[in-house]
Amino acid sequence: MNKLGRWGLKRSPWVYHIAAASCNNCDIEILELFTPRYDVERFGIVLVGSPRHADVLLVTGVLNRKNLPRVLEVYEQTPKPCAVVGIGTCVCNNHIFRNSYNVVGPYDKYLPMHAYVPGCPPKPEAMIAGILKALGKL
Amino acid sequence: MIGWSGWGLAFRFIVFPGFLFTVVIGLVLTWVDRFVSARVQWRKGPKFYQPFADLVKLFTKQTMVPKGSSKTVFLIAPVIGLTAMCIISVLLFYVNFNPHGSFVGDLIVLVYLFSLPPLGTIIGASASRNPLSAVGASREMTLYFGYELPFLLALVVPVIKSGGAIRLGSLVMAQQAGGPFLYSVSGVIAALIVLASIQAKLGYVPFDIADADQEIMTGVYAEYSGASLIMFRLTKAMMLFLLPLFLITVFWGGFANWWAIPKFLLILLLIILIKNTNPRFQIDQALRFFWFGLGGLGVLAVILAFLNL
Numbered sequence: 001m002n003k004l005g006r007w008g009l010k011r012s013p014w015v016y017h018i019a020a021a022s023c024n025n026c027d028i029e030i031l032e033l034f035t036p037r038y039d040v041e042r043f044g045i046v047l048v049g050s051p052r053h054a055d056v057l058l059v060t061g062v063l064n065r066k067n068l069p070r071v072l073e074v075y076e077q078t079p080k081p082c083a084v085v086g087i088g089t090c091v092c093n094n095h096i097f098r099n100s101y102n103v104v105g106p107y108d109k110y111l112p113m114h115a116y117v118p119g120c121p122p123k124p125e126a127m128i129a130g131i132l133k134a135l136g137k138l
Numbered sequence: 139m140i141g142w143s144g145w146g147l148a149f150r151f152i153v154f155p156g157f158l159f160t161v162v163i164g165l166v167l168t169w170v171d172r173f174v175s176a177r178v179q180w181r182k183g184p185k186f187y188q189p190f191a192d193l194v195k196l197f198t199k200q201t202m203v204p205k206g207s208s209k210t211v212f213l214i215a216p217v218i219g220l221t222a223m224c225i226i227s228v229l230l231f232y233v234n235f236n237p238h239g240s241f242v243g244d245l246i247v248l249v250y251l252f253s254l255p256p257l258g259t260i261i262g263a264s265a266s267r268n269p270l271s272a273v274g275a276s277r278e279m280t281l282y283f284g285y286e287l288p289f290l291l292a293l294v295v296p297v298i299k300s301g302g303a304i305r306l307g308s309l310v311m312a313q314q315a316g317g318p319f320l321y322s323v324s325g326v327i328a329a330l331i332v333l334a335s336i337q338a339k340l341g342y343v344p345f346d347i348a349d350a351d352q353e354i355m356t357g358v359y360a361e362y363s364g365a366s367l368i369m370f371r372l373t374k375a376m377m378l379f380l381l382p383l384f385l386i387t388v389f390w391g392g393f394a395n396w397w398a399i400p401k402f403l404l405i406l407l408l409i410i411l412i413k414n415t416n417p418r419f420q421i422d423q424a425l426r427f428f429w430f431g432l433g434g435l436g437v438l439a440v441i442l443a444f445l446n447l
Binding site: 002004005007008009011012036039041042044048049050052053055077079080081 | 172176179180181182183184185187188191192193194195196197198199200201202351352355356359360361362363364367
C-alpha cells in the first residue's frame with residue numbers, strides 16, 4: 001500500500017464490532033469508546049453498522065462451533081485491507097472456557113489476528129492503543 | 139449557457155463550479171457538521187482533515203460486489219446522483235451570477251435533478267440483493283413520495299410572488315427589485331417547509347429512516363464499499379452545499395453578494411441543530427408529517443401568497 005493510503009487508513013479506521021458469544025462485558029466497554037468521555041472520533045474512529053464499510057473488526061468472546069462459520073463469513077464480507085483486533089482475555093487464550101466441550105480453539109487458527117487486547121474487560125485506552133497498533137501492522 | 143466552447147463547458151462541469159469545487163466545499167461542510175455535532179454532544183470532535191482522510195482511505199479499499207447482485211446496475215447507481223449534483227452546481231452558480239442568461243423552466247429542471255440522488259440509492263440498493271438494503275430502498279421510496287409533495291407546494295409560493303415566473307433568473311431578479319420572498323408570512327412558511335424537505339433529502343436525523351444505522355445497518359448503503367461508497371458520500375456532501383444554496387436562491391435573494399455567506403452558515407447551523415436535537419421518525423409518522431402536516435401548511439402558504447401576504 002502506498003504512503004497516502006496508509007495515512008488515510010491510520011487517520012480513519014472504521015470499526016465493526018463482532019460479538020462472538022461473549023459475556024457482553026467487553027461489548028459494553030467497546031461502546032464506552034464512543035461516549036464523550038473517550039470520544040474516539042478525535043482519531044477518526046467511527047462505529048459502522050455494516051462490515052462492508054469496516055477497516056477494523058473488533059472480535060469479543062470465545063470461538064465455538066456455532067459462531068465459527070458466522071465470524072468467518074463476516075471476515076470474508078469485509079473489504080481488504082482490514083485488521084482484526086481481539087478484545088478481551090477470551091480471545092487471547094479462551095479464558096475460563098478453555099475446557100468447554102464446544103470451544104473450537106483460539107482465533108489465530110482461523111483468522112489473521114493483528115493485535116490482542118487482554119483484560120476482562122480491557123480498558124478503553126488499551127483498546128485505542130490496540131486498534132492503532134493493528135493498523136500499523138497492515 | 140449559449141456561447142460556451144467545449145473546453146469552457148468541460149472546465150465548468152469538472153472544476154469550477156462543478157465537481158471539484160463543490161466536492162471540496164461539501165467535504166469541509168461535512169466536517170463542520172461532524173464538529174458542531176460533537177460540540178453539541180460535549181465531545182472534542184474530529185480534525186479538519188477528517189473527511190479527506192475518509193476519502194483517501196476508501197479509495198485504497200477493495201470495492202466488493204455481492205454475489206448474485208446485478209453488477210452493472212450496482213456499480214452505475216452511485217454515479218447518477220453525483221452527475222445530477224454537478225449539473226445542479228453549474229446551473230445554480232450560472233443563474234445567480236447571470237440572472238438574464240438561463241432558460242425558461244430551469245426551476246422545474248432543478249427539482250427533477252434534486253430527485254435523482256434518491257433514485258440512484260433506490261436502484262443501487264435494490265440491485266444489491268441484500269434484504270436490509272431492500273427495506274431501506276422501500277423506505278427511501280416512501281420518504282421520497284412524502285417530502286416531494288410539500289416541497290413542490292412550497293416552491294409554488296415564489297412562483298406566484300414573482301408573477302408566474304418559472305425561470306430561476308426571473309426569481310432572483312424579482313427579489314433584487316422587491317426584496318426577498320422570505321420577508322412575508324407565506325414566504326416564511328414555505329421556507330420552513332423547504333428546510334424540512336432539505337433535512338429529508340439529506341437523510342439527516344429526524345428522517346434518516348432509509349439508512350438508519352441502529353435499525354437496518356445503514357440500509358441502502360449496506361452493501362457498498364470502497365470507491366462506490368465514496369460516490370454516495372460525495373453526493374451527500376455536495377447536497378449539503380447545494381440544497382441551502384438553492385433555498386437562498388429561491389427565497390432569500392440569491393447568493394451573488396457577500397451577505398450570502400452568513401445566510402448560508404445560518405441555514406447550515408439550523409440543519410445541524412435539527413439533526414442533533416431530534417429522535418428518528420418511523421416511516422409512517424414521517425409520511426403523515428409530510429403529507430398532512432406540511433402538505434396542509436403548504437396549501438395555506440399558497441393561499442396566503444395569492445392574497446399577497
